[in-house]
Amino acid sequence: MTHAHHDDRGFVRRYIFSTDHKVIGIQYIITGLVMALVGAALASLIRLQLGWPDQAWPLLSKLLPAGYQGGVMLPEFYLAVVTMHGTIMVFFFISFVLVSGFGNYLVPLQCGANDMAFPFLNMLSYWIAFLSTVVLMLSFFVVGGAAAAGWTAYPPLSAIAAAVPGSAMGQSLWLLAMALFIASFTMSGLNIVATVLSVRAPGLSMMRLPLTVWSYFIASILGLLAFPPLTAAAVMLLFDRHLGTSFFLPSGLVVANKLLTNTGGSPLLWQHLFWFLGHPEVYVLILPALGIASDIIPAFTRKPVFGYRMSVYCLWAVGSLSMIVWGHHMFVSGMSPFTGEYFSLVTLTITVPMTIFGVNMLASLWGAKLDLKSPMMWVCGVIALFGSGGLGGLFLGNATADMQLHDTYFVVGHFHMMIGGVTLFGTFAAIYFWFPKMFGKMMNETLGKLHFWLTFAPFFTLFFMQHFLGIQGAPRRYYAFTAFDYLQKTRGQNLVISLAAFLLVSAQGVFLVNFVWSLVKGRVAAANPWRATTLEWTVPSPPPHGNFETLPNVTRWPYEYGVPAPDGDFATQDVPAASVPVTA
Amino acid sequence: MSANAAALDAVAVREDQLKLGLWMFLGTVTMLFAAFTSAYIVRRSGSDWRHVALPSILWLNSLVLAVSSVAVEIASLRGARGGWRTSAIAMLVACALGILFLTGQVAAWKQMVAAGVYLPTSPHSSFFFMLTGAHALHVIAALAVLGWGAVATVAGARDLRAWTSRMSLCRTFWHYLGGVWLFLFALVSLY
Numbered sequence: 001m002t003h004a005h006h007d008d009r010g011f012v013r014r015y016i017f018s019t020d021h022k023v024i025g026i027q028y029i030i031t032g033l034v035m036a037l038v039g040a041a042l043a044s045l046i047r048l049q050l051g052w053p054d055q056a057w058p059l060l061s062k063l064l065p066a067g068y069q070g071g072v073m074l075p076e077f078y079l080a081v082v083t084m085h086g087t088i089m090v091f092f093f094i095s096f097v098l099v100s101g102f103g104n105y106l107v108p109l110q111c112g113a114n115d116m117a118f119p120f121l122n123m124l125s126y127w128i129a130f131l132s133t134v135v136l137m138l139s140f141f142v143v144g145g146a147a148a149a150g151w152t153a154y155p156p157l158s159a160i161a162a163a164v165p166g167s168a169m170g171q172s173l174w175l176l177a178m179a180l181f182i183a184s185f186t187m188s189g190l191n192i193v194a195t196v197l198s199v200r201a202p203g204l205s206m207m208r209l210p211l212t213v214w215s216y217f218i219a220s221i222l223g224l225l226a227f228p229p230l231t232a233a234a235v236m237l238l239f240d241r242h243l244g245t246s247f248f249l250p251s252g253l254v255v256a257n258k259l260l261t262n263t264g265g266s267p268l269l270w271q272h273l274f275w276f277l278g279h280p281e282v283y284v285l286i287l288p289a290l291g292i293a294s295d296i297i298p299a300f301t302r303k304p305v306f307g308y309r310m311s312v313y314c315l316w317a318v319g320s321l322s323m324i325v326w327g328h329h330m331f332v333s334g335m336s337p338f339t340g341e342y343f344s345l346v347t348l349t350i351t352v353p354m355t356i357f358g359v360n361m362l363a364s365l366w367g368a369k370l371d372l373k374s375p376m377m378w379v380c381g382v383i384a385l386f387g388s389g390g391l392g393g394l395f396l397g398n399a400t401a402d403m404q405l406h407d408t409y410f411v412v413g414h415f416h417m418m419i420g421g422v423t424l425f426g427t428f429a430a431i432y433f434w435f436p437k438m439f440g441k442m443m444n445e446t447l448g449k450l451h452f453w454l455t456f457a458p459f460f461t462l463f464f465m466q467h468f469l470g471i472q473g474a475p476r477r478y479y480a481f482t483a484f485d486y487l488q489k490t491r492g493q494n495l496v497i498s499l500a501a502f503l504l505v506s507a508q509g510v511f512l513v514n515f516v517w518s519l520v521k522g523r524v525a526a527a528n529p530w531r532a533t534t535l536e537w538t539v540p541s542p543p544p545h546g547n548f549e550t551l552p553n554v555t556r557w558p559y560e561y562g563v564p565a566p567d568g569d570f571a572t573q574d575v576p577a578a579s580v581p582v583t584a
Numbered sequence: 585m586s587a588n589a590a591a592l593d594a595v596a597v598r599e600d601q602l603k604l605g606l607w608m609f610l611g612t613v614t615m616l617f618a619a620f621t622s623a624y625i626v627r628r629s630g631s632d633w634r635h636v637a638l639p640s641i642l643w644l645n646s647l648v649l650a651v652s653s654v655a656v657e658i659a660s661l662r663g664a665r666g667g668w669r670t671s672a673i674a675m676l677v678a679c680a681l682g683i684l685f686l687t688g689q690v691a692a693w694k695q696m697v698a699a700g701v702y703l704p705t706s707p708h709s710s711f712f713f714m715l716t717g718a719h720a721l722h723v724i725a726a727l728a729v730l731g732w733g734a735v736a737t738v739a740g741a742r743d744l745r746a747w748t749s750r751m752s753l754c755r756t757f758w759h760y761l762g763g764v765w766l767f768l769f770a771l772v773s774l775y
Contacts, residue, residue: 117601117604117605118601118605121605186612190605190608190609190612193608194601194604194605194608197604198598198600198601198604199601224608224611224612224615225611225612225615226615227612227615228612228613228615228616228618228619229615229616229618229619231616231619232616232619232620232623233619233623235714235718236623236714239703239710239714243703243704244703244704245703245704245707245710245714246632246704246707246710247623247627247707247710251632263632264627264630264631264632264633264707265627265630265707266626266627266630269623269626269627272622272626273619273622273623276619
């Protein structure tokens with residue numbers, strides 16, 4: 001059966017309204033990287049304020065007149081910046097690049113398929129995602145500015161237009177953008193699950209799938225189950241905002257010296273619905289990073305991953321448990337101590353499969369002669385951040401400890417290391433590893449390593465230190481700490497954190513230079529430059545429209561390394577058993 | 585465009601994939617209504633909860649939806665035995681009843697408004713309007729699918745297997761929404 005084709009579609013069909021999963025994947029990646037620049041710029045504004053809270057910045061007053069007066073940032077603008085930074089980084093950077101981008105690009109290729117199960121739906125999902133991005137960005141320019149109720153959009157702040165300037169039109173656009181994002185993400189997740197279940201190549205049983213595909217499969221199932229409740233919550237919030245209902249608004253609220261007529265609503269109801277999505281979302285983001293890391297490791301250790309089956313079972317266990325732990329975000333909401341105990345117990349239980357997965361990654365390095373090329377260095381970063389960041393989760397998952405640490409910078413440090421760091425480093429690992437496949441060019445190794453160290457050192461400094469700020473009682477989302485005597489001694493720490501943040505943001509310039517330079521001048525990549533085993537490496541770089549000339553016949557698992565083979569010490573998944581013995 | 589590329593871009597989706605896709609979609613819809621239901625249960629415990637009288641036309645609407653499901657089944661059974669004329673009539677009746685159901689739901693809303701019960705009147709009325717509205721939006725989507733099945737049936741299917749597969753999607757989606765309606769009606773009436 002012939003699938004790969006001479007491609008004579010026009011420019012628009014080929015690169016803009018394409019149904020090719022690879023083009024759509026790259027569209028998601030480029031959109032996400034552009035949004036990352038916006039998110040990073042917002043992070044810089046946050047750190048500028050927290051590092052130098054008394055300083056005036058006249059230039060910023062000229063650039064952002066609505067947010068700065070006399071060179072000093074307005075507190076309500078700070079809230080909007082924090083909100084949009086979180087929203088953009090979680091939903092419009094990591095979700096776009098790592099989940100939808102690489103998920104689209106890799107899943108059909110690694111499944112030996114010529115495209116996604118529903119290519120048209122796939123195209124639709126990208127363009128709805130693009131529309132949601134436009135709506136979100138427009139919210140910066142409306143009266144009152146962008147949403148300011150935090151990326152968690154807790155009511156009443158998010159429900160009452162008069163609460164803060166960002167709660168007016170900005171919050172409505174935020175909700176609209178999220179509704180579009182959810183619709184798009186649901187289409188994308190549905191496509192990934194259907195692709196894995198229905199268009200795998202002959203011989204590719206589920207237990208022969210690479211861990212990357214497994215992680216996308218489980219993350220997509222989580223997304224399909226967890227996002228609809230947020231849709232329901234968003235609808236109710238919009239009703240509260242515009243149609244006078246009281247789903248989330250309690251009695252007796254006074255805003256701008258005016259008593260609101262709402263009665264009996266429950267702000268905690270929003271929190272439950274939000275975190276029913278919010279916690280699985282953490283795993284929707286982090287599992288692909290772990291799956292990708294697990295697949296990159298063997299290419300640079302030249303031996304199979306350790307404990308493949310157990311890792312698959314752990315992904316399932318983590319996915320299942322992630323649906324029943326959301327209450328650990330709400331230990332201080334007045335929940336019953338018994339409920340708190342339950343959420344503590346299941347949250348700490350989730351560390352068991354996560355730790356097994358982490359130890360499997362470590363054990364995969366054991367005894368190997370590491371070839372520290374840039375993708376592998378980023379994977380080492382994933383493991384380091386997963387271990388150290390995960391440790392903080394033990395404290396936050398325990399209700400007793402969380403009471404002290406809730407809403408402090410300990411939480412900020414923890415989640416930046418996990419869903420910020422593990423995913424960021426996983427994203428870069430993926431970019432450095434699959435760039436040759438995507439564009440047919442190699443990235444520059446020296447710049448890749450420089451980028452790694454200039455990212456890892458400030459990243460770890462920044463977010464590790466934030467844990468200690470939290471232990472000292474520094475609350476998150478505060479505009480300045482100058483008014484608190486007990487936090488005066490943290491001024492220096494905030495300065496160092498800000499300097500680290502600027503170094504971190506600046507270092508991404510190295511990546512951008514490398515990305516563009518490699519696209520133009522990079523060394524031409526072979527079909528399989530890393531001598532890896534999964535199916536995408538059996539086709540040219542970049543793969544043609546339709547991927548495979550003939551559908552591959554899969555004979556083995558994806559980690560056939562360290563075997564005597566004509567091409568060296570590995571066999572791709574489609575090498576006949578007669579040529580190289582099958583080990584699993 | 586070459587014939588090969590044109591074939592690839594024609595986006596041929598297999599029947600089993602469509603069925604899988606539909607079931608996954610219904611899974612997400614189930615989670616959506618499950619979330620609404622849990623919100624209903626939580627909000628129900630509020631001190632300001634006040635039940636509003638629901639219009640009796642809802643019983644008639646429920647009957648209309650049930651009969652439309654029966655019509656889809658008749659269309660499916662008759663078509664499979666070559667009775668295309670009966671099958672086509674049954675599908676058109678099912679579509680008409682679907683539209684009648686929606687019209688009946690709008691009539692129910694109007695009756696409530698005429699009785700002075702609006703969206704913000706009480707948490708119960710808020711949920712009633714929201715749940716029936718969300719359900720109606722899904723019914724509109726399902727009506728489009730039902731119309732897709734009706735077109736194939738009226739044309740007299742040449743490929744029986746493809747027609748059966750299309751009808752299977754219509755039946756699943758339509759009966760599912762019938763089930764969701766019965767659940768929602770019971771929820772807002774009894775709890």
